[in-house]
Amino acid sequence: MARRPRRRRLRAMVLTAAVAAGIVTGGSAEAQTPAGSCADGWDVSTIVSGVGNLENLDTDGAGGFYVTGIQDGYLAHVDAAGTFEKLVTGLDHPAGVRVVGRSVYFLTGDGLAEAPGTLRRYDIDTGAVTILLTELSGPNGLLELPDGDLLFATIGISGPATGISRYRPSTGEYTKGWSNLPWTNGLALAPDGKSIYTDNMTLRVFRVPLDNPNNPTVVTGAPNMIALPDDMEATRADQLFVADHIQGAVYQIDPATGTACTIITGLIKPAPLRTPPDGATSVRIARDANTWSLYVTSMDGTLRRLRPPPGIDLTPADPRR
Template identity: 45%
Template sequence: MSAVMATPAHGSSFAADCGDWQVETVAQGLEQLENLEPDAEGGFYLAGDSKVYHVDADGRVNTVVENLAAPGGLQLDGSDLYFLTRQDGKLWQLDTETGQLVDRGPLGGNGLLRLPDGDLLTTWVGTEGGPPMGVTRYRSESGYVESNWSPVPRGEGLASSPDGRFVYTDDLFTGQIYRLPLDDPAHWAVVTRIPGVLPGADDLTMSRAGILYVAAHIEGAIYSVDPESGATCVVASGLSNGWQGPSSVRIGRAGDGWALYVTSFDGTLRRIEPPTGVDLMPIADYG
């Protein structure tokens, strides 16, 4: 079945900023950070060059696993942390209570998303060897790997829609945001594009209000994106641009409210708190 490309259904627009968001450092001096995942207790798991870290709600950092071959996407299911290692193309399952680490088999990828049925979606943009592989689905019961389950040109991050009907991914090279229906993943569409020559759209997450937040790695910025209208604006900029820029973004607890948390290749975890009136509640009420 051939893929169907579409221009944004509602056009697109751009605003220079999204209001007064406040940026602060949570942890720094770590390895090059690739990804993060909330821990349901106000902290996060982080993927470094060769380690998986845990940062608790008070900013204390501990190494959970080390001597890994470039860990990437992370997903937590209860006490089980699933993560990919990009250099050897494996999926791992870590019991965060006992420390038991299990090799679940071959599964290369950058982004990682767990679906409600337990299956995993991954992306492979191709910058670390081999051709792009769109979005791949890992069938958890059988271990079967369905490459190019959704044949988008390239994918990096992965985020689910609030109703669970769609998955969004972003293109590192074009800045395009793709939406693919879970029940018909071959028929994906372009909903908008991050502005700029090469923003380097690296990862994304979605709020319960249906707004995407996208880490623009090369530009060193975080964007807010409305996938329905195509409108974008800048949440924060100047976050270690170029190769050192932001690599992943998630929503997590900040006191009684919510904030964006951002990893960067400069080894820093940052918190970005929204101005009054922004509905930043995550789809899953974790932390």
Template identity: 40%
Template sequence: MRSMSMGFGAAGMAAAVLAGMVSSAGAQAAPASECEGWHMDTLAQGLGNAENLETDGNGGFFVSGLDTHKVYDIDAAGNVSVVLDNFQFGPGGLQRDGRTLYVMGGMTDGTVGVHALDTATGAVTHVTDLVGNGLLRLPNGGMLTTWVGTEGSPSAGVSAYHHDTGVVQPNWSPVPRSEGLALSPDGTTVYTDDLFTGQIYRIPLDDPGHWTIAGRIGGIVPGDDDLTMTRTGILYVAAHIGGSIDRLNPATGATCSIATGISWGWTGPSSVRIGPDGDGWALYVTAFDGTFRRIRPPAGVDLTPVQTD
């Protein structure tokens, strides 16, 4: 999440919120067995405005510090180290492919966009000028990013980087106020969230201009900031303003909060990912209060993540 002080305005925000509330009429609650009994604990603190996270492949996570201008690695024991710190602004979105970590931000050498960090050697290369909020690497090597429109310029929906040609396609899918990105289990659809209305959008990769609404997270202004998906097609959403992690079944629109009171307003949750937890899986959450948290599911909940490789 970036600053909300520019680019949208009170009238536009009120209209967006009203539209979201109207569209959510008739939404149903998710089953109690999927919503109750989650356990949350704090693994690390002092990370500043922790913007995004990604698994490191070794049982831990990479975390981007928006205001500290650093990328951290938090290992499975909760130890924090810095793996990259030469940013002029950002970093923001993170995505990993093997030993390559893709990082979005502006480097001190003047390059802006997505950079590739070789986590084995420390070498950094500039990949594309694609910029934005959320970042998603597709299985074909392409990338998608979002631009909310709170940074003093209009929303640019979801933009695309085509790996085969190197072309950046702005506003590839013109969804409003898009933030996070998640790929469906079958690899045909991308889900994104609306920062102001709480709506979740469904974008077909083969027809990105024809997106639909999959559901809405509850609350007047939940501030959806990021989302992740399981192999069974369930979305978990970080509600930055509302201070919760919410569950949404896009097939039915059923939703509920699985963790609340994390923090709220500007200091709320900024990113959520599925990662390893012993022999199983858990949700991991960053927030602008500088924390890195783990949320363990109740028995019977399948958190196996979507495989993108």
């Protein structure tokens, strides 16, 4: 019972943001017209299913993934053979996850959580969990920068919106509100290495310069008017892939033109369990034999692999990958 008011507030915020987006973007085509399909040639397969409500993922560099289950409160590992194992349980709404060396950084306390959020580190070799930051306001997306710093987005539904914050694991330095762009969610490194992409509850995608984080520019509006863009990943060819929470879709966006198309739909938790937002939550590019594929988590408890058709280069923007 205690969580219902938070769910109602989240639903109201989504609908309000959708209406607002049509106003602030001046009725742009990207914000109001459903994106055309570019699904032809994409091959979709299931890596693991039936594991609760998946929120985020990152590659382990060996064909497997670390994933978070937001409602069931866990950090888990899926190996290259598809074997699923919970590593840490009893977490309060875990969200973004990133693998850095022999550590897995992850966030807890997203917008539906009952308590303030945290940034934590899981040691792959020992299984130890260290809490690095506390009292975070709805943390969600997480990204490692080329210099080793971590950025994390804050939706701020259960507290004040604090934009994007920055944390330096090597020293513990924490810059709260590094960027003041509010209600942010997904984060991706741009191929120039000097900026990031993010989205927020106004249903738009932004480019944020790393050397001027309070001066973001709009890349595009949401491909659908009633949509909630979530986590994202960019390629070296500067194509952006974005998960849509409400439509249960994945979009391909060209940041240079703002145009978008839909590569898959229907990644939605089945009725009667639907309580929006409840669709696709995160996308990540990872190795697939000698090439690259797109991997997608969803609230339907499924981790999927999307193999691209010929001609689509999924080489990730981050050269370290």
